[in-house]
Amino acid sequence: MKLYDSRRAPNPRRVRWVMAEKGVQDVEIVEVDLLAGQHRTPDYRAKVGVPHVPALELDDGTCISESIAICRYLEHLYPEPNLFGRDAREQAVIEMWTRRCEFYLANPIMLNVRHTHPALAALEATQQPQVADYNRVSAERFMKTLDRHLAEHEFVAADRFTIADIVGVVGLDFARLVKYRPPEEFTHLARWLEACRARPAASAGM
Amino acid sequence: MKLYDSRRAPNPRRVRWVMAEKGVQDVEIVEVDLLAGQHRTPDYRAKVGVPHVPALELDDGTCISESIAICRYLEHLYPEPNLFGRDAREQAVIEMWTRRCEFYLANPIMLNVRHTHPALAALEATQQPQVADYNRVSAERFMKTLDRHLAEHEFVAADRFTIADIVGVVGLDFARLVKYRPPEEFTHLARWLEACRARPAASAGM
Numbered sequence: 001m002k003l004y005d006s007r008r009a010p011n012p013r014r015v016r017w018v019m020a021e022k023g024v025q026d027v028e029i030v031e032v033d034l035l036a037g038q039h040r041t042p043d044y045r046a047k048v049g050v051p052h053v054p055a056l057e058l059d060d061g062t063c064i065s066e067s068i069a070i071c072r073y074l075e076h077l078y079p080e081p082n083l084f085g086r087d088a089r090e091q092a093v094i095e096m097w098t099r100r101c102e103f104y105l106a107n108p109i110m111l112n113v114r115h116t117h118p119a120l121a122a123l124e125a126t127q128q129p130q131v132a133d134y135n136r137v138s139a140e141r142f143m144k145t146l147d148r149h150l151a152e153h154e155f156v157a158a159d160r161f162t163i164a165d166i167v168g169v170v171g172l173d174f175a176r177l178v179k180y181r182p183p184e185e186f187t188h189l190a191r192w193l194e195a196c197r198a199r200p201a202a203s204a205g206m
Numbered sequence: 207m208k209l210y211d212s213r214r215a216p217n218p219r220r221v222r223w224v225m226a227e228k229g230v231q232d233v234e235i236v237e238v239d240l241l242a243g244q245h246r247t248p249d250y251r252a253k254v255g256v257p258h259v260p261a262l263e264l265d266d267g268t269c270i271s272e273s274i275a276i277c278r279y280l281e282h283l284y285p286e287p288n289l290f291g292r293d294a295r296e297q298a299v300i301e302m303w304t305r306r307c308e309f310y311l312a313n314p315i316m317l318n319v320r321h322t323h324p325a326l327a328a329l330e331a332t333q334q335p336q337v338a339d340y341n342r343v344s345a346e347r348f349m350k351t352l353d354r355h356l357a358e359h360e361f362v363a364a365d366r367f368t369i370a371d372i373v374g375v376v377g378l379d380f381a382r383l384v385k386y387r388p389p390e391e392f393t394h395l396a397r398w399l400e401a402c403r404a405r406p407a408a409s410a411g412m
Contacts, residue, residue, distance in 0.1 A: 049351070049355070050306065050351065058295065060295075062295065062299065064298045064299065064302050065302055065306075066301065066302040066305040066306065068301070068305065069298050069299075069301035069302040069305060070298070072297070072298065072301060073294055073295070073297070073298040076294035076297075077294070088279055088282035088283070089264065089266075089268065089279070091278070091279070091282075092270045092275050092276070092278065092279040093268065093270065093275075095272065095274070095275035095278060096270050096271055096272045096275040099272040099274065099275060100256065100271075100272065145255070145256065149255070
């Protein structure tokens, strides 16, 4: 298998972190230079179907884009440590929190950064400060919900570290590109963030 | 189990469609009036954790929000007809296409409608025509990709109808609120849309 990867981009980092947690060694990493537009070449588009990274190319030639689909596929091949849930109920709770962390935290942060960081101006037709602000406010609204939840839970979605934690931390870490720090009042969020960042696998893909 | 539902809202309709395909009868439907703000009451927020519909309340009191997490849980309880894939490879391809239909079609269409339809003005701080346009253009870019794919495939993600088709059709149908029709040049998209709309389960939740 081959992983089309891009260092420092947040969605590929989710996959690299999952691979590091599971000790996956037998996937070839192919670096795709986003700023040079390598994901927009005819070859890449013909292979993956869309100009996105990450993408996992299986040995039969099938290409899977979408980071969470890739991570769930890797969970099937490398079941331990379990990151997606051990039974249907736990899987549903973990998927719920993973989606919350993705849609209400990671996505608004990504839009904030894309509309703020000078080096990413090429990714948007026009960087709009009001879009950046709107998305920061949205992300902080969910941080408040998450902080309250983490006051009573060590991890986001289960009694252990899961894919939901990865999506949340990778989302927040991307904001470091624009020197953003979550509001200091979110002390439970800060405790959880530091614990997750201290994991050996956290530096994968950075 | 109880499903907190809202007629005509697109995300709850995904769940109702899945239930209808599977013939699920034993879930109590609880209507939540979004325009009256019933999803923002303290009781609802205490139960679900976030002001969102749909939510599935399990018999042990656990509440699952996020439509796709609910649908996957229902697939576990009611495995036939299969909508999420029969093996890990098929599951990955279906999840990839489901996410593409959600992020690049259904979500931009939802934002277009929310920034256009007079009755939905209350859901946004300010309806912005340029946000509506930006999202229509984004959705049409993915429609072009999907139209090309559907030139060679009967359904979006497998050799049969799956959750990816549901997410795509529900996304496009929501645009009917603002009298939107996909560009006529997308003839394969139109063929697929009509075939999916003709399914008996398609009217569930409308």
